[in-house]
Amino acid sequence: MKKGVLLVNLGTPDSTSVADVRKYLREFLSDKRVIDIPAVPRWMLVNLIIAPFRAPKSAAEYRKLFTERGSPLKYYTEDLLDPLRALLGADYVVEYAMRYQSPSIQSGLDKLKAANVSSIHVIPMFPQYASATTGSVIDKVMEITKTWQIIPEIRFTSQFLEDDKFLEVIAKNGRRWMEKTDYDHFVFSYHGLPERQIKKGSVGNQCQLGACCNKFHERNQFCYRAQCFHTSRLVADKLGIPEDKYTVCFQSRLGKDPWIQPYTEDVLKELAKSGKKKVLAFSPAFVSDCLETTIEVGQEYKEEFIEAGGEQWDLVESLNDDPLWVESLAGLVRER
Numbered sequence: 001m002k003k004g005v006l007l008v009n010l011g012t013p014d015s016t017s018v019a020d021v022r023k024y025l026r027e028f029l030s031d032k033r034v035i036d037i038p039a040v041p042r043w044m045l046v047n048l049i050i051a052p053f054r055a056p057k058s059a060a061e062y063r064k065l066f067t068e069r070g071s072p073l074k075y076y077t078e079d080l081l082d083p084l085r086a087l088l089g090a091d092y093v094v095e096y097a098m099r100y101q102s103p104s105i106q107s108g109l110d111k112l113k114a115a116n117v118s119s120i121h122v123i124p125m126f127p128q129y130a131s132a133t134t135g136s137v138i139d140k141v142m143e144i145t146k147t148w149q150i151i152p153e154i155r156f157t158s159q160f161l162e163d164d165k166f167l168e169v170i171a172k173n174g175r176r177w178m179e180k181t182d183y184d185h186f187v188f189s190y191h192g193l194p195e196r197q198i199k200k201g202s203v204g205n206q207c208q209l210g211a212c213c214n215k216f217h218e219r220n221q222f223c224y225r226a227q228c229f230h231t232s233r234l235v236a237d238k239l240g241i242p243e244d245k246y247t248v249c250f251q252s253r254l255g256k257d258p259w260i261q262p263y264t265e266d267v268l269k270e271l272a273k274s275g276k277k278k279v280l281a282f283s284p285a286f287v288s289d290c291l292e293t294t295i296e297v298g299q300e301y302k303e304e305f306i307e308a309g310g311e312q313w314d315l316v317e318s319l320n321d322d323p324l325w326v327e328s329l330a331g332l333v334r335e336r
């Protein structure tokens with residue numbers, strides 16, 4: 001009997017037209033796990049403010065990102081399929097989906113159902129757990145499969161930040177940059193989250209979003225901020241980067257509510273002010289290069305760092321289609 005595997009990445013606009021970007025933003029931001037406020041204010045915020053005003057600006061950014069193959073987030077995910085199928089062999093049926101836009105989770109699950117699989121292993125492609133990403137994928141899969149007459153065994157990978165092959169790809173990519181340049185400092189920039197989303201998931205209210213996130217243990221194992229610090233520590237250890245030579249920070253704040261800190265924009269200015277000239281940036285929340293890595297960290301933050309007095313700002317590429325990343329995924333599938 002064959003086992004099903006569904007890789008799920010975030011999703012991206014179908015094209016760089018303002019209409020497609022608006023459609024993407026609407027679907028993404030209407031998700032109650034992403035904008036976690038009551039339905040009516042969320043509808044007003046998304047449809048009357050964000051979609052109309054943000055879509056043209058975001059479309060211009062996506063035009064800088066898309067290549068002749070389209071959106072990197074999508075084609076790098078597609079590129080993993082054949083090598084993963086080859087590694088896993090004939091006992092597995094491997095499909096992929098995007099949480100938002102296309103191909104949909106519905107279409108991916110339908111393919112697995114049609115292949116008569118005996119089980120489904122869903123891997124949301126987010127190394128660290130957040131309700132807005134991993135949680136949302138799990139939510140959607142459950143919403144769809146609860147209507148099925150036959151529900152096979154379903155398994156979810158909720159996080160994989162400690163997977164050694166995943167960490168090794170990041171370290172290997174970083175090492176390549178470090179062989180060419182003697183960097184003064186290293187930045188680990190993660191996608192941000194509203195603070196309240198972490199507080200809501202904090203068991204026994206133990207997360208204060210301060211120094212508590214520096215330690216990673218059973219009680220805060222799903223605190224996104226603690227997971228980001230832990231991921232950084234594991235990569236830094238592999239590369240021999242001492243604690244005082246790296247900073248963990250959070251990018252892409254949306255709206256006025258407090259998001260988890262420190263903000264990358266503040267960190268890069270402080271680094272330049274304190275005389276740091278050469279910085280290497282890692283983006284370990286993202287497995288595929290995308291708007292948040294290539295454009296935001298690789299271009300915008302670079303410009304801001306240089307404007308603030310820095311000289312060199314480089315970005316370590318994401319895992320993309322690295323063969324070791326395919327091995328890491330195969331390991332996640334096989335582990336029990």
Ligand SMILES: C=CC1=C(C)c2cc3[nH]c(cc4nc(cc5[nH]c(cc1n2)c(C)c5CCC(=O)O)C(CCC(=O)O)=C4C)c(C)c3C=C
Binds near residue numbers: 013126193194254286
């Ligand atoms: C890596 C994990 C991610 C988390 C956590 C996350 C939370 C989150 N994001 C938004 C709003 C936006 N994110 C956007 C792009 C985007 N976000 C992620 C990943 C995470 N988001 C990725 C991989 C991408 C890039 C997709 C691509 O097509 O390349 C965007 C769209 C771009 C823009 O207009 O800036 C928005 C909006 C919120 C509100 C949020 C947590 C609540």
Ligand SMILES: [Fe+2]
Binds near residue numbers: 191252
């Ligand atoms: Fe995002």
Ligand SMILES: [Fe+2]
Binds near residue numbers: 207208209210223
């Ligand atoms: Fe925490």
